[in-house]
Amino acid sequence: MQKCVLVLLFVGLFGFAQTKDEKQIKSIFDTALTEPQGYEWLNYLSNQIGGRLSGSVQAQQAVDYTKKELDKLGLDRVWLQPVMVPKWVRGGTEFAFFETKPGHTTNVPICALGGSIATPRGGIKAPVIEVNGIEELAQLGESNIKGKIVFYNKPMDPTLISTFSAYSGCVDQRYSGAAEAVKYGAIGVIVRSMNLRLDDYPHTGSMAYGDLAVDQRIPAAAISTKAAELLSTTLKLNPNTLFFFNQSCQQLDDVESYNVIGEIRGSTYPNEIMTVGGHLDSWDLGDGSHDDGAGCVQSMEVLRLLAATGHKPKRTIRVVLFMNEENGLRGGKAYAKMAQEKKENHVFALESDAGGFTPRGFSFDCSDANFEKVQAWKKLFEPYLIHMFVKGGSGADIGPLKHPDMVLAGLRPDSQRYFDHHHAENDTFEHVNQRELQLGAATMASLVYLFDEYGVVPPRSLKD
Amino acid sequence: MQKCVLVLLFVGLFGFAQTKDEKQIKSIFDTALTEPQGYEWLNYLSNQIGGRLSGSVQAQQAVDYTKKELDKLGLDRVWLQPVMVPKWVRGGTEFAFFETKPGHTTNVPICALGGSIATPRGGIKAPVIEVNGIEELAQLGESNIKGKIVFYNKPMDPTLISTFSAYSGCVDQRYSGAAEAVKYGAIGVIVRSMNLRLDDYPHTGSMAYGDLAVDQRIPAAAISTKAAELLSTTLKLNPNTLFFFNQSCQQLDDVESYNVIGEIRGSTYPNEIMTVGGHLDSWDLGDGSHDDGAGCVQSMEVLRLLAATGHKPKRTIRVVLFMNEENGLRGGKAYAKMAQEKKENHVFALESDAGGFTPRGFSFDCSDANFEKVQAWKKLFEPYLIHMFVKGGSGADIGPLKHPDMVLAGLRPDSQRYFDHHHAENDTFEHVNQRELQLGAATMASLVYLFDEYGVVPPRSLKD
Known part of the structure; x- marks a missing residue:
């Protein structure tokens, strides 16, 4: 102008x-x-x-x-x-990848959610089950979830003009996703970052285990939106894809x-x-x-x-x-x-x-x-x-x-x-x-x- | 209700x-x-x-x-x-500095204003006269301006909520500053960038010489807001500061x-x-x-x-x-x-x-x-x-x-x-x-x- x-x-x-x-x-x-x-x-x-x-x-x-x-x-x-x-405290930088077959891995950016426990030393690797929010866990049931990493991939609703409303609509999967997934035997949780853009930044934020006993807790991390899209596409092509992540955070x-x-x-x-x-x-x-x-x-x-x-x-x-x-x-x-x-x-x-x-x-x-x-x-x-x-x-x-x-x-x-x-x-x-x-x-x-x-x-x- | x-x-x-x-x-x-x-x-x-x-x-x-x-x-x-x-066309990258005494120079970021002529080959160096907008030229008169580079340093008014109103309030020095300064014998014009922040980017924009004959035109450039502040301060401490600039733009x-x-x-x-x-x-x-x-x-x-x-x-x-x-x-x-x-x-x-x-x-x-x-x-x-x-x-x-x-x-x-x-x-x-x-x-x-x-x-x- x-x-x-x-x-x-x-x-x-x-x-x-x-x-x-x-x-x-x-x-x-x-x-x-x-x-x-x-x-x-x-x-x-x-x-x-x-x-x-x-x-x-x-x-x-x-x-x-x-x-x-x-x-x-x-x-x-x-x-x-x-x-x-x-x-x-976060500890060392987190590390994650998915593996479509042995030796074929793709690194993805993740970060531990605040309040999460660490993975076992050396990380965990397991099959992944993608869900569009907590409400889908019950439909899938323990038979589909037990022993897996639950991948919460419900995106923020882009049509809401207040982005805070969009945040409210899916932040429950970050805050309570781990505690809910444990009920069905999940061993870890990966949550799509609360971000309306597609980019490479994982977004942390608080999560809680509720009244879950310490030995029942599972690690939870956020994954960048771009990587979430990639993982989702990969899972459609190859449902047997494994996910690995390692984090060393702890609550003092x-x-x-x-x-x-x-x-x-x-x-x-x-x-x-x-x-x-x-x-x-x-x-x-x-x-x-x-x-x-x-x-x-x-x-x-x-x-x-x-x-x-x-x-x-x-x-x-x-x-x-x-x-x-x-x-x-x-x-x-x-x-x-x-x-x-x-x-x-x-x-x-x-x-x-x-x-x-x-x-x-x-x-x-x-x-x-x-x-x-x-x-x-x-x-x-x-x-x-x-x-x-x-x-x-x-x-x-x-x-x-x-x-x-x-x-x-x-x-x-x-x-x-x-x-x-x-x-x-x-x-x-x-x-x-x-x-x-x-x-x-x-x-x-x-x-x-x-x-x-x-x-x-x-x-x-x-x-x- | x-x-x-x-x-x-x-x-x-x-x-x-x-x-x-x-x-x-x-x-x-x-x-x-x-x-x-x-x-x-x-x-x-x-x-x-x-x-x-x-x-x-x-x-x-x-x-x-x-x-x-x-x-x-x-x-x-x-x-x-x-x-x-x-x-x-802009030609090569512009170059400018001010000189408080021989050998004491400070480089500053400038860019030619769109429509400006080039400086003579090798640039021009001259004393600087700072003005707070075109309206100050008449007060200073030819005796203070002739042979100098006019430095227009009127800032955008930060209290205007519409930044376009602030722009309108001082863009005349960019558009008409050269044509006006020529009337008092100026040999070049440097204009504070139309920018409410203090930073190192010079901002170009159109300028015009009106009905000024081609051989009467003088070169005009914008200087970053930070450099404008520095130059202004320097001129207060040392009014004999010289300014050099070189630009090779041309109208085809x-x-x-x-x-x-x-x-x-x-x-x-x-x-x-x-x-x-x-x-x-x-x-x-x-x-x-x-x-x-x-x-x-x-x-x-x-x-x-x-x-x-x-x-x-x-x-x-x-x-x-x-x-x-x-x-x-x-x-x-x-x-x-x-x-x-x-x-x-x-x-x-x-x-x-x-x-x-x-x-x-x-x-x-x-x-x-x-x-x-x-x-x-x-x-x-x-x-x-x-x-x-x-x-x-x-x-x-x-x-x-x-x-x-x-x-x-x-x-x-x-x-x-x-x-x-x-x-x-x-x-x-x-x-x-x-x-x-x-x-x-x-x-x-x-x-x-x-x-x-x-x-x-x-x-x-x-x-x-």
Whole structure:
């Protein structure tokens, strides 16, 4: 495009009260875009520290670094909340191939799923049975499955515009696939990566054995989408194809880690607490830039932007960088437990954990009255091309805080590219765009500003 | 409001006809996402052909390839419209440095602007005067400028949410900077790249000398944003810094090229023509994937998707792959001239020339009556997260077709990353996401479907 002029006219149809809000929100966006800080924080987290799996040295480095950075912001208080977290380690690089006949092997990219056990030393090799999701196990029955490796190959549904809906539609095979396959005598599990593209990256993610005894557990790994297609085709041509994989991951004892918390104390309603956060831990394959370095630095930006634009919060605003969202949610649970024990009055929580892409809006888990309130603010966001205000989930880490009077919200960035990178080696810094990241932070800060200014319905400060 | 009431209201307002439209649009999106073709076409254009500057071998290869692919689609007619285009060639790689004192030089990345003359053989070296846009030339006057290289360093405004608005705000220094600087005796021009990021890519783009005699012309180049910052800082510390650059580009005689055109003849109103297009030429530094390979393959997809979903157009629908948008607009002008000469009745035209990113909506250049019509269709696009329906520009290539009764529209994808790649070496295939590209094609096809089904206001078939 050469000289295209796109002029957007925004007609000011707002009353006096909203003019103040319009100004504040414009100031937040301008500051986010002209004096960005989040991208530099992310650069450090991603490129100086890297992947931050719970219990790792990198996770501890991330705790130390973000605490130090929050200390610099001049908040009223910055502290660490101790929390015991699981420690799972990958060990050596995984290795896999399929074998159509002796000596005819094709290597394929796999990675162990988080929480999986290792294969026996030297790996396992067995026939493969492909299924299109957990629901097919029962039809096939033990006679078709016993002694085999179950290959879960249900793809994400490409017709769903929200890629998170597509993820929800098949992630059960990753999370519970091993525990379910064991019931039919499977000896291992290979799961198609949760990825809408065809490429060579295996995508890890958490899995669990439920109440399965330790000696009954079977190893589980993800296979890249391209290799999944190849394996599927190969099995159609040669059902006797064998699959080999070797992985040496292990679950160690829990270790102490921390949620990193900073707060600005409210001037008028200090006991009404508003939490904004992301999770500091990440998977180990990439550097966790989108999942969820982006959400962490955006949450830190919220407090910085409110201060930088001269907003003095009426309510207490906290940034919480949760530990261990990926494989345990211990940070989120510990934070909610602490809130309950201290009888803290949490009125609002917002999480960013869907990537650092162009923000599109929010989903809300709240009462109809509060949702109506939000709808009335839509016009304020239109100049920033934020249109999506829907009911729905918020975020895993803030979920445990939930109570009926509270507003829980999740930032909803554009989701089209998210699963290209999610939990994979290519979740890296160069795939985050600074403007998109900063626009997300400004969008979050604007919502926090509005809820700080006008409170939630019912006004808990009057009720209590 | 209860959900069932909402549903009743919806059905009551829109009735039976809308259900058909909802189904057709869903079918278009599903087909675009499950049987994508555009990304494969783009792969060929980008990776087998590459940058396609007007008059180049690659431009001709792109004509041949896209004609062949349109032939495969079973359209009613596919043809080439001859058009004479300018042929500008870059020559050898450009070279530049600044020199703070003899022997102390720093190399910087530059590229010649399209249409510029070469430097004298061996390059030029001269003092530099930095200006913040063309408007500063008059203040400085000839005494400060004569014999120097003018360094235009006005950045794109990062606070504008539409990056195209930011582009419009400073692209005059690239397009007219040389012609203006000559008036004050400048001997060369260096322009900050039109890029919101700080990086090392110089971004080319068209420039023109207006009615300046050939012997008065001065060479013009773009410098990367990082180097622009460095040069600016250096000039503050040492105003006597010299700048050297060498480029060997040249403007050759015009050559013949083609617009590539395919059409499905309308069943009911064959004389009402609807054009959808992008431009086939690109700059030479990258492979032109976003600008505008994406727009071309999306436009081809529109016709394919309508056919694949069983829609038989009432009106004649044409795909036009315009030649020479970047440095001449000859294809767009020739197409409009042909339409006028043949007294064709063009009722609608849509261009995609803003990158292959997630679609956000359209801008419309049309009457209020037609814009109201579009507004009534907004609900149909909401499930696909298409919210932006604004008045504004459409596209450079379809601009010459404009007349008052016509609807001109431009696809508006997310613009945040566009100028990271625009006219630079990194406008390449791997920066296009297949889903985003296909969603854009489906969004375009849906709008074309609606205008085909319901026509424009006033209905020209009745008027004529």
